[in-house]
Amino acid sequence: MSLRIVVTVKYVPDATGDRHFADDLTVDRDDVDGLLSELDEYAVEQALQISENSDDDVEITVLTVGPEDAKDALRKALSMGADKAIHVEDDDLHGTDAIGTSLVLAKAIEKAGYDLVVSGMASTDGTMGVVPALLAERLGVPQVTLLSEVSVEDGTVKGRRDGDSATEQLEASLPAVVSVTDQSGEARYPSFKGIMAAKKKPVQSWDLSDLDIDEDEVGLENAYTTVDSATERPARTAGTIVKDEGEGGKQLAAFLAERKFV
Incomplete structure (x- = not known):
């Protein structure tokens, strides 16, 4: 038997960079370095662990929608150990929201073929x-989300879903969609061998026409959710310094009580 796993990943602005909005109130991705979303690394890791623990022939495809x-x-993701990749890129995708993105991903997943989406x-x-x-709904398959295992x-x-007051054991028949949390296990660091091997692994490039998606189904103008306005966070102001000259504790207590912290 064979098992086809598709892992959806996203290229995001580095959280340590100076992130801000562009003039059209979409995220400015040109002025800050990007990287694989850290939370998606856990998804890649879980797909690799499924492959390593399986007696079946497992093929892992990583899929992203984004710019060049x-x-x-x-x-x-390929350097971590995935087998191949699919990149959906189209200028008309600029500003697409989560609903539009789920449409593009679902069409690409169906075109690629799958048994499990992670x-x-x-x-x-x-x-x-x-x-x-949204993916599970579009694909018409069960969803088992927020798994720690x-x-x-x-x-x-x-899988196991850990909540605040209970732990659930869940299961679904394939094909299915699952999502994993950052408690599912530390993602592996790519080895030098993996980095070199990734350069030879196939990366397919598709656009909207390859997925039979019309431009009026995606993009900023057709998004269901948009940003109406944005204001930069104000710069930090100098804090209050309490000098302890014998009354420091009282001054601190008064400061906290005034702001209703105590």
């Missing part, structure tokens, strides 16, 4: 966390 530089995210719990830029559920056996995906 998004190939860097794919290369990172996603991170959310992207580190938008942090909406809704794409896995995941495995596949005999055509069934099983």
Whole structure:
């Protein structure tokens, strides 16, 4: 038997960089370095662990939707151990929201062929966390989301979801969509051998026409969610310094009480 896993990944602005909005109130991705979303690294890791623990022939495809530089995210995933990659790139995708993105991903996943889709719990830029559920709905398959542990056996995906007050054991028959949290296990660091091997692994490039998607189904003008306005966070002001000359404790208590912290 064979198992086809598609891992959805996203190329996001580096959180340590100076992130801001462009003139059209979309995220400015030109003035800050990008990378593979950290939360998506956990998804790649879980796909690799499923492959390593399986007796089946497993093929792992990483899929992203994004600009030319998004190939860097794919290369990172390939260097971790994924087998091949698909990059959906089209100028008309600029400003596409989560609903439009889920359409593009679903069409690409169907075209690629799959048994299991693995996603991170959310992207580190938008942090909406809704794409896995939207994908499952578009694909018409079960969803098992926010898993801390995941495995596949005999055509069934099983996982553990840890909540605030309870732990759930969940399962679904394949094909299915799962998402994993940052508690699912530390993602491996690409080895030098993996980095070199990634350069030879196939990366397919598709656009909207390859997926039979019309331009009026995606893009900023057709998004269901948009940013109306944005204001830069004000610069930090100097804090209050309490000099302890015997009354420091009282001054601190008064300061906190005035602001209703105590």
